[in-house]
Amino acid sequence: MTASKHLIALLKSHIARDDDQFLSIAMQVAAHEARKGHGQVAQQLRELVDQARSGKVEHSRRPVPIAQPKGDLAALVAVSFSDTRLKSMALPDELEQRLKRVIVEQRQQHKILERGLEPRRKLLLVGPPGSGKTMTASALAGELHLPLFTVIFDTLITRFMGETASKLRIIFEAMLKTRGVYFFDEFDAIGSRRSERNDVGEIRRVLNSFLQFLEKDDSGSLILAATNHVELLDPALFRRFDDVIQYELPDEDVTLKILQTRLLGFDTDKVSWSRAVELTSGLSQAEISRAADEAVKRAILTDRTNITNEDLSASIRERRSAVHK
Ligand SMILES: Nc1ncnc2c1ncn2[C@@H]1O[C@H](COP(=O)(O)OP(=O)(O)OP(=O)(O)O)[C@@H](O)[C@H]1O
Ligand SMILES: [Mg+2]
Numbered sequence: 001m002t003a004s005k006h007l008i009a010l011l012k013s014h015i016a017r018d019d020d021q022f023l024s025i026a027m028q029v030a031a032h033e034a035r036k037g038h039g040q041v042a043q044q045l046r047e048l049v050d051q052a053r054s055g056k057v058e059h060s061r062r063p064v065p066i067a068q069p070k071g072d073l074a075a076l077v078a079v080s081f082s083d084t085r086l087k088s089m090a091l092p093d094e095l096e097q098r099l100k101r102v103i104v105e106q107r108q109q110h111k112i113l114e115r116g117l118e119p120r121r122k123l124l125l126v127g128p129p130g131s132g133k134t135m136t137a138s139a140l141a142g143e144l145h146l147p148l149f150t151v152i153f154d155t156l157i158t159r160f161m162g163e164t165a166s167k168l169r170i171i172f173e174a175m176l177k178t179r180g181v182y183f184f185d186e187f188d189a190i191g192s193r194r195s196e197r198n199d200v201g202e203i204r205r206v207l208n209s210f211l212q213f214l215e216k217d218d219s220g221s222l223i224l225a226a227t228n229h230v231e232l233l234d235p236a237l238f239r240r241f242d243d244v245i246q247y248e249l250p251d252e253d254v255t256l257k258i259l260q261t262r263l264l265g266f267d268t269d270k271v272s273w274s275r276a277v278e279l280t281s282g283l284s285q286a287e288i289s290r291a292a293d294e295a296v297k298r299a300i301l302t303d304r305t306n307i308t309n310e311d312l313s314a315s316i317r318e319r320r321s322a323v324h325k
Helices: 003-015 019-035 039-061 072-076 093-107 109-114 133-144 153-159 164-177 189-195 197-216 235-239 252-262 273-279 285-301 309-323
Strands: 078-080 122-126 148-152 181-185 222-227 243-246
Touching (some): 003 019, 003 109, 019 039, 093 109, 093 133, 093 243, 133 148, 133 181, 133 222, 148 164, 153 164, 164 181, 164 197, 197 235, 252 273, 252 285
Parallel strands (some): 122 222, 148 181, 181 222
Antiparallel strands (some): 078 148
16 A cells, blocks of 8 residues: 555544554554564654554543533433443344444545535434433443433523523534534424423424524434334424434333343352243333343352342332333
């Protein structure tokens, strides 16, 4: 490869935020320099790559200073840095494929953009409470190494009555400046509060401005909105998203995967999985995770390293009665 080809490859991997690719190209450059007899340059490059590789973990945990919201923005969004991965989620195949497609399109967006096309990045997540919508926002931010900015719609509407449209503008402007995952949680505030007399006008205004901003937005940021009440949302809304992603209560496979992942590291030889799965029927992914955690607590507080059917069934029943209160 020539120097300019190397430079192009470096830039492409930078745009795709692909650190491994970036560093392996740098190593190719080092090898190239060594072949040309530039030993010192080659050595310096290798040392820098080593340094980057050894410092990578620490570096990725450090908050990116530019992403810390300042001024007005600070009151509107909460920023976090996620290390959640898609593989820590138990997902039905189809849903997993859809999320993977978002990640692949983002990671290789240069190929798509070069062709004048757009990678998917405006997503509406729809599904019952506790089915993994917020966790998905975290997992996408984690996989793409992007900061996660969470906007609580309900707070936005109640706290800034009358000025929500101008506050939304601030958020959409931030998307241009700082690439990230912008997560509008409790998006149903727009739909479900429509019946409250005083809010109707305001909510309609907010919805309309959100749709306009969403349509106009050409930042590279991911825009995610989550809702429990799809039936309350205006059909006009769906068209503005690149994808509407549906979440359901867990099937048996997903339930089993959540239980087994949460109980990893404990002796579960005596557990009847089919019975545990049966007992969880109707519970959400969040409730099942909590039940598994409670079973773990029962074991560790009695100094055991094994989980029994009794640990699990008692914890699941407890969750069930908490939910149905
Ligand atoms: N698919 C999943 N795989 C593994 N754990 C999950 C999954 N979905 C949810 N959980 C667990 O449940 C917790 C709560 O889920 P999450 O907050 O993502 O639900 P949600 O859909 O956003 O709910 P809500 O509508 O109430 O905001 C997660 O932090 C995680 O521990
Ligand atoms: Mg949520």
